[in-house]
Each structure stands twice: as C-alpha cells, then as structure tokens.
Amino acid sequence: MKTYQLPEVKIERDKDRCIDCQVCVRQCAFEAHKVDEDGDVYSEDEKCVACQRCVSLCPTNALTIKDNTPFVKDNANWTAETQKYIWKQAETGGVLLTGMGNPKPYPIYWDHMLLNASQVTNPSIDPLREPMELRTYLGSKPDKIDIKMVDGEPVLNTKLAPQLMVKTPILFSAMSFGAVSYSVCEGLARASKELGTFWNTGEGGLPQNLYEYGPNTIVQVASGRFGVHSEYLDAAAAIEIKIGQGAKPGIGGHLPGEKVGPVVSRTRMIPEGSDAISPAPHHDIYSIEDLSQLIYSLKEATEYTKPISVKISAVHNVAAIASGIARAGADIIAIDGFRGGTGAAPTMIRDNVGIPIELAIAAVDTRLRDEAIRNRVSVIAAGGFRNSADVIKAIALGADAVYLGTAALVAMGCHVCQMCYTGKCNWGIATQDPYLEKRLNPDVAAERLFNLVSGWSHEIAEMLGGMGLNAIESLRGNRLHLRSIGLSTEEMDILGLQAAGSPMA
Amino acid sequence: MIIDAKGLHYRELNEQVRAAVADGETDLTLLNVNGQRYIADAIDTPVSITIEGVPGNDLGVFMNGPSLVVHANGQDHIANTMNDGKIIVHGDAGDVLGYGMRGGKVFVKGDVGYRVGIHMKEYKDKVPVMVIGGKARDFFGEYMAGGTLILLGLDTGGNGQEEIAGNYFGTGMHGGVIYVRGRLDDYQLGKEVKQLEMDDKDREVLRAYVTEFAADFGMDAEEILKGDFVKIKAVSHRPYGNLYAY
Numbered sequence: 001m002k003t004y005q006l007p008e009v010k011i012e013r014d015k016d017r018c019i020d021c022q023v024c025v026r027q028c029a030f031e032a033h034k035v036d037e038d039g040d041v042y043s044e045d046e047k048c049v050a051c052q053r054c055v056s057l058c059p060t061n062a063l064t065i066k067d068n069t070p071f072v073k074d075n076a077n078w079t080a081e082t083q084k085y086i087w088k089q090a091e092t093g094g095v096l097l098t099g100m101g102n103p104k105p106y107p108i109y110w111d112h113m114l115l116n117a118s119q120v121t122n123p124s125i126d127p128l129r130e131p132m133e134l135r136t137y138l139g140s141k142p143d144k145i146d147i148k149m150v151d152g153e154p155v156l157n158t159k160l161a162p163q164l165m166v167k168t169p170i171l172f173s174a175m176s177f178g179a180v181s182y183s184v185c186e187g188l189a190r191a192s193k194e195l196g197t198f199w200n201t202g203e204g205g206l207p208q209n210l211y212e213y214g215p216n217t218i219v220q221v222a223s224g225r226f227g228v229h230s231e232y233l234d235a236a237a238a239i240e241i242k243i244g245q246g247a248k249p250g251i252g253g254h255l256p257g258e259k260v261g262p263v264v265s266r267t268r269m270i271p272e273g274s275d276a277i278s279p280a281p282h283h284d285i286y287s288i289e290d291l292s293q294l295i296y297s298l299k300e301a302t303e304y305t306k307p308i309s310v311k312i313s314a315v316h317n318v319a320a321i322a323s324g325i326a327r328a329g330a331d332i333i334a335i336d337g338f339r340g341g342t343g344a345a346p347t348m349i350r351d352n353v354g355i356p357i358e359l360a361i362a363a364v365d366t367r368l369r370d371e372a373i374r375n376r377v378s379v380i381a382a383g384g385f386r387n388s389a390d391v392i393k394a395i396a397l398g399a400d401a402v403y404l405g406t407a408a409l410v411a412m413g414c415h416v417c418q419m420c421y422t423g424k425c426n427w428g429i430a431t432q433d434p435y436l437e438k439r440l441n442p443d444v445a446a447e448r449l450f451n452l453v454s455g456w457s458h459e460i461a462e463m464l465g466g467m468g469l470n471a472i473e474s475l476r477g478n479r480l481h482l483r484s485i486g487l488s489t490e491e492m493d494i495l496g497l498q499a500a501g502s503p504m505a
Numbered sequence: 506m507i508i509d510a511k512g513l514h515y516r517e518l519n520e521q522v523r524a525a526v527a528d529g530e531t532d533l534t535l536l537n538v539n540g541q542r543y544i545a546d547a548i549d550t551p552v553s554i555t556i557e558g559v560p561g562n563d564l565g566v567f568m569n570g571p572s573l574v575v576h577a578n579g580q581d582h583i584a585n586t587m588n589d590g591k592i593i594v595h596g597d598a599g600d601v602l603g604y605g606m607r608g609g610k611v612f613v614k615g616d617v618g619y620r621v622g623i624h625m626k627e628y629k630d631k632v633p634v635m636v637i638g639g640k641a642r643d644f645f646g647e648y649m650a651g652g653t654l655i656l657l658g659l660d661t662g663g664n665g666q667e668e669i670a671g672n673y674f675g676t677g678m679h680g681g682v683i684y685v686r687g688r689l690d691d692y693q694l695g696k697e698v699k700q701l702e703m704d705d706k707d708r709e710v711l712r713a714y715v716t717e718f719a720a721d722f723g724m725d726a727e728e729i730l731k732g733d734f735v736k737i738k739a740v741s742h743r744p745y746g747n748l749y750a751y
Contacts, residue, residue: 094750221586224624225605229588230547230569254745269607269628270650274680274742279648283623284563284582284601293542297566297585300519301547422751 004087006080007045010068017062024054024063029424029436051417053426085347096347099420099430101247101339101384101406104351109358109491110390113397114500116481118468125470127461133471134457134464136401138238138378139163139307140331161331162307164218164238166401167196168457169472170391172449173336173382173405174220174242174311176202178255178264178276179343179420180409181437184429187412187445189213194450200403203242203278204255205267211235218309221298223252224278226268230301238332239298240309241291243282246340246383249313249354252280253344259423259432292328299329307331307378314338314360314383315353319367326368326377334403335360337383341406343430344421357383358397362495365398365477374477388459397495398477404453411452412445506530511537515561519543526550540580545571551590562599565592568609578663581618584611587633593721597639597662606633606652613637614722616662619671620644625681627651636718640664643671646737647695650680655714657686657729674698678739684711686732694737697744701736708734 011032020041024033032047033054048065055063070080085096118124125132140161148157172188185207188199193216200218205227210217214235221228222242233239244250255264255276265272285291295308309332310325312318318335325333337357342350361381368374381394382403391402410416413427420430428440460472469475483500484492492499506525510518518541525533531552535544538558545554547567556564556575565573566585578596582604589608600618603611608631616639623644625633633652639662646654658669669687676695684707689700703711712730719726 088750092750095748097749097751225586228567228586228605229607230549230567233547233567254748256746257743265628269631270626271628271680274650275745277648277650277677277679277745279624279677283620283647284585284604293562293582297543297546297563300516300543301567303523421749 001091003091005046005084005091006070007048007068008070008080008084009048009050010045010066011043011048012064012066013041013043014062014064017060019060019062021059023057023059027053027057027426029426029431029433030419030422049417049419050415051419051426052415097344097421098347098350099341099343099345099418100416101341102350102354103418106338106356109356109487109495110386110393112485112487112491113358113393113495113497114483114485115389115392115396115463115467116483117466122468124468125465127458127465130465131470132461132465133473134168134461136166136169136472137163138166138332138380138400140377141375143375162238162305164198164307164332165196166198168453168460169395169401170195170453170456171197171218171380171401171403172199172408173340173403174200174202174218174240174245175405175409176204176220176255176343177207177267178204178259178432179430181425181428181431181440182207182263183437183440183442183445184409184412185210186442187440187449188408189216190442190446191449191453192216194446195453197453198237200240203253204264204276205269206232206235207263207267220311221294222278223280223282224276226270226276226278229269233298233301233306236306238307238309239302240311240332240334241282241294241298241330242311243285243291244311244313244315244336245342246313246336246338246354246357247342247350248345249315249338249349250280251346251349253278256423261432264432288324288328291325295329309334309380311336311382313340314355314357316355318355318360319363322364322377322379323367323371323373326373330377332378332380333364334380334382335364336403337381339384340382341384341409342420357381357394359491359494361394361397361399362479366496369477388456388463391456392460392463392475393482395472396475396478396482398479400476407452408449411448412440506532507534507536509536510539510541510558513541515541515543519546522554523548526552545573545590565590568592578615579613584609584635587611589631595722597664600642603633603635603652606635607631608633610717611635612718612721613639614661615639616664616666617641620647622646622649622652622654622683624648624650625652625654627681634714636714638662638718638722638724640666640668641670642666644673644676645670646675646678646681646683646698647673648677648679649675649683649739650678652681653710653714654681654683655685655711655718656683657715657718657732659686659729668693675737675739677744678737679742679744680739682707683737685735685737686729688733688735689737697739697741698737699740701738703734703736707736 146157192199203222219236310330311334338354378400381399425431484497534555540561542561551570569588579594579598581599586605597615602621619642636655675698
C-alpha cells in the first residue's frame with residue numbers, strides 16, 4: 001500500500017562540504033543515506049528518524065537535520081501528528097508503538113518550583129571547603145531506636161533492616177538487557193561501582209559477565225520472571241519487584257523475538273528467537289496481601305539480608321497504593337512518573353496514562369507521613385529527571401533518592417529519537433545488532449555516566465550549601481525550602497508548597 | 506531429621522530447615538505443618554523433605570534442587586519460579602502452580618485450581634514438567650512458553666468437577682506442550698492453541714512421565730495410558746508479532 005505519511009525531517013547535505021566518504025551511509029541503520037552507482041551520496045528524508053548519528057560523525061559537518069513538519073492548513077485539531085497516526089494505522093491496522101517517555105507538553109512542575117538560599121541570618125556553607133553529606137541510606141527505618149550503655153559506651157540495641165548505602169542520591173533506573181545493549185548494562189554497572197551507587201537490571205536478567213558488579217546491582221523480579229533464580233537473587237544488593245513503569249502503566253511488555261539473540265536468550269533463559277512476554281499483572285499478585293507474599297518470599301529467599309523494593313507507576317491513587325506497599329513489607333517504593341522512558345510502549349498509553357512524578361512524590365510523602373509510616377520505606381522517584389535541580393527539588397518534596405534512565409542514555413549518546421522499539425539504534429544503545437552495539441564502547445559509556453553524576457552531585461552540594469544545609473538528610477521532605485511559581489492553589493495544595501514571595505512559616 | 510512445625514511461624518520453621526540443610530542433613534521430615542509459607546524457598550541443595558500436614562502458599566518458591574513430598578493437600582503458588590527439584594502432592598492443590606517455573610517436576614495426585622502452569626518456560630536442557638492427576642480449573646497453561654504439562658483427569662481429586670478442565674485453556678500460550686487425557690471442546694481453548702493428534706514421540710514422552718507419576722503414587726501406569734490423549738500446542742511462537750504499526 002502506498003503510504004500517505006509525509007517526511008517529518010529534511011536532511012540537508014552541503015554539497016560543497018560533502019566528500020562522498022560514505023560515513024553517513026554506513027552509520028544509518030534506517031538507510032536514510034545511500035550511494036548511487038557514480039559513488040555520489042544522497043539521502044532519503046522519509047527514512048530519517050533524526051537520531052543525529054550521521055550529523056555527529058560527518059567529518060566535514062556537511063549534514064544538517066531540520067524539522068520538516070508537514071504544513072496543515074488552519075487547524076489546531078487535525079495536526080500533522082494526528083494525521084500521521086491515522087495514516088499509519090489505516091495502512092497497518094496495528095497498535096501505534098513508540099519509545100522513551102511522554103513527550104507531550106504537559107506541565108513540568110519542576111519548572112514551577114524555586115529553591116531557597118540562605119542570606120545573613122543562617123550562613124550558607126561552602127561545600128568545597130566544608131563537609132557536605134550526600135550519602136543516603138535506602139531501606140526501612142525503625143519506629144524508634146533503643147540504645148543501651150555498655151561500659152559507659154552507647155551501643156545500638158535495635159536490629160536495623162538492611163540498607164542500601166548510596167554516596168549520592170542518584171541511582172540508575174531499570175533498563176533491561178534486551179531492550180538495551182550489553183554495552184549499556186556494562187557501562188551502567190561500572191559507573192555505579194565507581195560512583196558508589198546502583199544500577200538496575202530491569203526484568204531482563206543479569207548477564208553472567210556482570211555478576212561481579214552484584215554489590216552495585218539491583219535485580220528486578222517482573223511478571224515474566226525472566227532469568228530469576230536463586231543465584232541471581234543472591235548476587236544482588238537489593239531486589240525490586242516491578243509492578244509498573246511510568247511509560248506504560250497497567251500493561252506488560254513484549255521483547256520481540258528478533259531481539260532475543262544468544263546472550264539475551266542465555267540471560268533471560270528462554271529459547272533464541274522467541275518472544276519474551278511479560279504479562280500485565282504478576283499472576284501471583286491480585287491484592288496487597290499477595291504482594292506481601294511475594295515480598296516475603298524474596299526476603300525468605302535471601303534470609304532478610306537485602307532490601308526489597310516495589311516499583312509502581314505514578315497513577316491517580318498512587319498515595320493509597322504506596323501506603324499498601326509500605327504495609328506489605330517493602331523496604332523501598334520506587335515511583336515512576338509518566339515522563340519515564342521505555343524501550344517500547346503503545347503511543348496512546350505513553351502519552352495519556354499516569355501522572356507527573358512531582359505530584360506523585362508529594363502525594364505519597366504526605367500520605368505516608370499522615371499515617372506515621374514514612375520511616376518504614378524509602379521512596380525513590382523516577383520519570384524524566386533532566387538535571388541536578390530536578391533531583392534536589394524531588395528530595396525537598398519528599399523523595400529519598402532518584403532513578404535516572406533517559407538522562408543516563410542521553411549521557412551515553414541517545415538523542416531521544418524514540419525509535420528504540422525498532423532495535424536499529426544507531427548509537428548502539430537500544431539494539432542487539434552486534435554491528436550497531438559495537439558503536440558504544442563500555443569504557444566511554446561508564447566514563448560519561450560517571451562524569452554526569454559527579455557533575456550533578458557537585459551541583460546538589462552547592463545548592464544544599466547555599467541553603468545552609470550540610471546534609472541531604474536535612475532537606476528530605478523539607479518543602480519550606482521550595483516555593484511555587486505560576487501554579488494554581490489546587491496544585492500548590494497537592495505539592496504542599498507556598499507561593500514564591502510568601503514569608504517563611 | 507524431624508522438625509516439629511507445630512506453633513512455629515514460617516520464619517522460624519524455614520530458619521530451622523535452612524540450618525538443618527546447612528548442617529548437611531539430607532533427609533528432613535516436617536511434622537504438624539499447618540499453612541506455613543515458603544517451605545524450601547530458594548534452597549539449592551538436593552535434599553529430601555517430607556511434609557506432614559498442609560503447607561502454605563509458595564511451597565518450593567525459587568527452589569533449586571530439593572525433593573518435597575506432601576502427604577496432604579497443597580495450597581496456592583506451589584513451585585513459583587522454581588528452577589529445579591521435584592514436588593509431589595498426595596492430594597489437591599490450589600491456584601497458580603508452577604508460575605514461571607523453569608525446571609524440575611511437580612506431580613499432583615488430585616485436582617488443581619486456576620491458572621496452573623502459567624508462564625512455564627524452558628531453556629535448553631531445563632524443561633519443567635507438571636503432571637496433574639485430577640482435573641483443572643480455567644486458564645490451564647496460560648502464557649505457557651515452554652515445558653510439558655500433563656492433565657490426566659483421573660477421579661483422584663476432591664473438587665467434584667465434571668469437566669477435565671475449565672475455559673481459556675492455553676490462552677496466550679507460545680511454547681511448550683500440553684497433553685490431556687481426554688478431548689476438550691473448542692470453546693474451552695484459548696485462541697492461540699489447537700488440539701493435535703499424538704505422534705510416536707509424544708507417546709514416548711508421555712509414557713516416561715506417566716510411568717514416573719504412577720510409581721510415585723502407587724498407581725497403574727498402563728491403565729492410565731490406555732486413555733485417549735490429545736496434544737495441545739501453540740499455533741505461533743510469536744502470538745503478538747503482527748500487533749503493532751511500525
């Protein structure tokens with residue numbers, strides 16, 4: 001069938017600069033660049049996904065990718081995007097598929113929050129010369145601690161639940177081997193070790209060669225139970241039960257058979273070439289009591305030595321669900337907002353289901369405090385953290401730490417073209433094609449991730465010092481250090497924020 | 506070694522079991538078991554555990570080697586994400602048996618509940634096997650991705666069900682094989698599966714497992730094998746291959 005879809009981008013090739021070296025031809029797995037019989041290189045706009053790989057690697061800067069959104073006459077309703085979707089489905093009868101997080105122009109509440117700083121009355125602290133504590137312990141804290149004196153020395157007389165110690169309140173989010181390449185996993189694992197933080201396997205299992213990074217690894221148990229066995233559970237520092245993810249709340253996942261090659265097959269423990277289907281629900285969980293049963297089956301399996309996290313997507317009743325999860329015995333609740341990424345999700349679900357992480361953090365923190373159970377769980381927030389300011393605002397709102405997914409991929413080279421589901425990622429990230437995967441050097445990936453998180457951590461320390469605080473602990477849930485700007489009173493109420501300009505309470 | 510489970514919380518019971526296994530005990534008997542969960546959870550050693558009384562949910566969860574014999578009914582989630590070993594239940598069992606099970610065997614003498622054999626999978630030489638002596642409720646073999654499920658439909662169970670299985674049989678199935686001693690109506694089947702005639706290789710596989718099953722329960726394998734068996738397999742290994750608009 002002839003497609004009615006129009007090219008969305010225009011590839012401009014400066015013929016004065018182009019030397020017909022064919023780098024672009026070799027780099028584009030989508031075959032947007034071609035070479036004719038005379039050796040002249042030319043481009044086909046309709047194949048370009050705007051991943052910018054060719055632009056980055058062109059030795060003479062001959063290429064520019066430009067927005068070429070088709071002109072739609074006088075219409076804010078039937079936009080070029082709306083028409084494109086209709087044509088795609090009229091031509092295939094399928095479900096619209098996409099990658100990464102919700103790109104729609106919903107409010108980004110981070111940009112409506114302003115941080116505080118000290119002036120005169122309580123001095124700011126310079127983190128370059130004074131101690132600044134970003135270390136965070138993730139796990140359940142006791143209601144009270146009992147201290148007894150032994151030979152005049154205080155000794156802790158309370159058995160503490162297992163904790164994850166992170167040197168900075170930034171962890172790497174679950175991205176499964178299969179959805180992302182082995183090099184991505186290795187880069188994340190190595191960076192986590194260097195940074196003193198954790199990466200998360202997602203539901204794709206832990207590749208055998210990465211078991212040595214177990215002390216910096218959170219392993220996931222999802223509905224497909226791929227690669228879940230006692231050795232995998234033992235290797236990890238913590239175990240995360242994946243209930244949902246922000247990009248596609250309420251639905252499961254399919255890793256298409258094309259992505260199940262030899263190593264993915266071995267790691268997920270399924271035959272090569274077969275679809276890896278993760279059902280929408282865990283079929284042993286139909287209630288909070290059932291969730292508790294799975295949590296305790298994992299605690300029994302690891303003899304109560306590892307924190308158990310439960311990851312959910314941020315949905316309308318997230319606060320009540322979080323309360324149930326805390327009462328079910330989880331040590332950590334990970335909440336993924338609707339800007340959280342994915343390797344593949346139905347477009348309509350990614351763009352229309354769930355709520356922003358900012359509102360979810362505030363609602364959950366408030367609810368758990370009101371019920372006097374906030375100490376029982378740590379909260380890790382996820383879903384579109386773009387910079388260190390977003391992170392520190394999340395902690396002031398009530399999160400203990402954050403998960404980075406998309407930002408980590410961007411650090412490694414992702415240009416957010418949202419074509420992850422095709423497996424043709426030209427940056428070697430969302431692919432299992434050995435030719436493409438080779439493009440991502442794990443050494444470079446680890447270094448870039450290390451640099452990014454180090455930079456953000458320095459910035460967080462500076463901002464904390466500016467507020468006169470010397471420990472991230474002192475900021476957690478301290479919403480007086482945030483003020484809102486340009487929000488309705490209803491939104492301010494949910495976020496628990498006063499307006500910028502209102503005096504300190 | 507004998508452990509009396511009377512009045513013990515599952516945490517205490519399982520601690521004692523783990524300690525005994527760590528001490529090198531290879532043969533354990535648990536007396537007065539009464540609903541304690543997670544027995545043999547993630548145990549990696551091929552020990553034998555005899556259970557007197559009704560064990561609680563998640564019997565043999567993440568288990569990797571032990572042999573368990575239950576001289577009573579079992580509850581839900583037996584062999585959840587089990588990797589290896591064997592579980593024999595001399596009675597009925599509940600729902601969601603063998604969820605994500607990747608290896609080992611589960612033999613239930615009587616009837617089972619809903620969603621049994623859900624998402625069983627296999628990998629190379631790890632092929633999980635579950636044999637149900639009695640009858641099963643809905644969603645038998647749902648999402649099944651590998652392994653062998655055998656449903657005998659004998660009059661060995663206690664749930665009084667007439668039909669050998671409920672509805673949505675094998676729905677979402679995309680791997681593995683189910684053998685049923687009896688015919689199912691087409692309306693009972695998920696749309697991803699079809700009934701096929703048995704071939705010689707199927708009969709060989711079936712004979713081996715039924716013989717082992719019959720020996721474990723003191724039954725006559727030849728008598729069971731006289732029944733009219735049918736094979737149920739997935740139509741496609743890629744049931745959702747054409748779902749999306751690329």
